[in-house]
Amino acid sequence: MTEVKVSHEDLDNALIEPEEEPPAEETEPIEDVATEGDQEGETEEVDDDTESEEEVEESTEEEPEDEEEPEEPEDNRERSKLGRRVSSMEAGFQTLQSIVQTMADTQKSFIEQFPSMMSRTDNDDTEIEDDIDEYISKKDLPIFLNKWESDKAKMAEKYNADYNAYFRSQGQSVDNELHKLIMDEMLANHNFKRSNDGNRDAELNYLNAKIAVLEKSALEARKPKNPLEKNKGKKVDNLGGPSETVTTSKSEPVIKLDKHAADFVKRTNMSEESVKKALSRETPEGLKERAAK
Amino acid sequence: MFKRENGYENEITIENIERFLSVHGQRGTKTLSLMGKNQKIIDALSSNIGQQILHNVMIKMEKILPKIIQLKATDNEIIEYRILSELFNDWSNKIALFERARKEIKEA
Numbered sequence A: 001m002t003e004v005k006v007s008h009e010d011l012d013n014a015l016i017e018p019e020e021e022p023p024a025e026e027t028e029p030i031e032d033v034a035t036e037g038d039q040e041g042e043t044e045e046v047d048d049d050t051e052s053e054e055e056v057e058e059s060t061e062e063e064p065e066d067e068e069e070p071e072e073p074e075d076n077r078e079r080s081k082l083g084r085r086v087s088s089m090e091a092g093f094q095t096l097q098s099i100v101q102t103m104a105d106t107q108k109s110f111i112e113q114f115p116s117m118m119s120r121t122d123n124d125d126t127e128i129e130d131d132i133d134e135y136i137s138k139k140d141l142p143i144f145l146n147k148w149e150s151d152k153a154k155m156a157e158k159y160n161a162d163y164n165a166y167f168r169s170q171g172q173s174v175d176n177e178l179h180k181l182i183m184d185e186m187l188a189n190h191n192f193k194r195s196n197d198g199n200r201d202a203e204l205n206y207l208n209a210k211i212a213v214l215e216k217s218a219l220e221a222r223k224p225k226n227p228l229e230k231n232k233g234k235k236v237d238n239l240g241g242p243s244e245t246v247t248t249s250k251s252e253p254v255i256k257l258d259k260h261a262a263d264f265v266k267r268t269n270m271s272e273e274s275v276k277k278a279l280s281r282e283t284p285e286g287l288k289e290r291a292a293k
Numbered sequence B: 001m002f003k004r005e006n007g008y009e010n011e012i013t014i015e016n017i018e019r020f021l022s023v024h025g026q027r028g029t030k031t032l033s034l035m036g037k038n039q040k041i042i043d044a045l046s047s048n049i050g051q052q053i054l055h056n057v058m059i060k061m062e063k064i065l066p067k068i069i070q071l072k073a074t075d076n077e078i079i080e081y082r083i084l085s086e087l088f089n090d091w092s093n094k095i096a097l098f099e100r101a102r103k104e105i106k107e108a
Helices: A008-027 A036-066 A069-131 A141-173 A176-189 A198-222 A259-267 A272-280 A285-292 B014-046 B048-069 B075-107
Strands: none
Touching: A008 A069, A141 A176, A141 A198, A176 A198, A259 B014, A272 B014, B014 B048, B014 B075, B048 B075
């Protein structure tokens, strides 16, 4: 049986020496005034711990006297327990310190941002005030309704004027035939009111119609042309009969009136049909002789 | 049937034209064209102003013509007479053509 003697100094060294280094390293970056008090508290806590350790040591000193020797290893455990406790408390303290630090930072930033936030909230209030509905009395209601209707009518007029003005301007700049095709397409499929801006709506509708027309024309151009297209609808003379007995139907005479003749016919209130009729009519025998003379 | 400003009746009717065209066919349209071509000057000369112009031209020509015959006309008067007579001939030719065509249509 060997007695193990542990002095106070050894205990202190064992406890304090390895523990002093990490807090010194970790506490270095945190040098805030706000945390000084906490540090003091920490030291106090540490002091308390040391006191308790001393007490424990005293008890441990007393123990070997009073109790049996095999209990000594328990002291070491307690010591290590204490050491762990101290280290866990230090870790807890560090987390606390970091929390306090972050809180201080947020507070600082809040104080810095506070004036700007205040000014922003002022503006928001005015906007809210603007958004609040105005209440109209029964007396003012007819006036308000009249004004509302007149405003609405004015807006509609302006919309229509802008809408038509755009098409007129396009009619001058775009080729006449293309413009006519686009307008037909627009009126058939793209005549929509999208907003209160007549000019913009007209532009959109016109562009959509233009795209549709150009797409159609592009597709038509891509189609191969049938060379026999011109023969479609032509009647075959004497279909099914012998080729020698071809009967040609008498075609209607084509009226060829020049400008002056047409003017004269128009002046006499004579229609084109009656001219056509007169030209297709067979000449009576007696008149034929007279005409020959 | 339609009347002119001075009351002169153009006797050509729709029936006349139909008949004329049925007799002469496509060739008849040339006559109609001639009628249409001269219709404007006939209208102008048949109007009151046209009649006045025609009258003035005739009087002027009547005044100058004796001088020319007597060889007393100045060069300016001779030129004036030539211009007036050309105008007069042109108008009278057009009137004559119109009247002839009118007669053809009428009597077809």
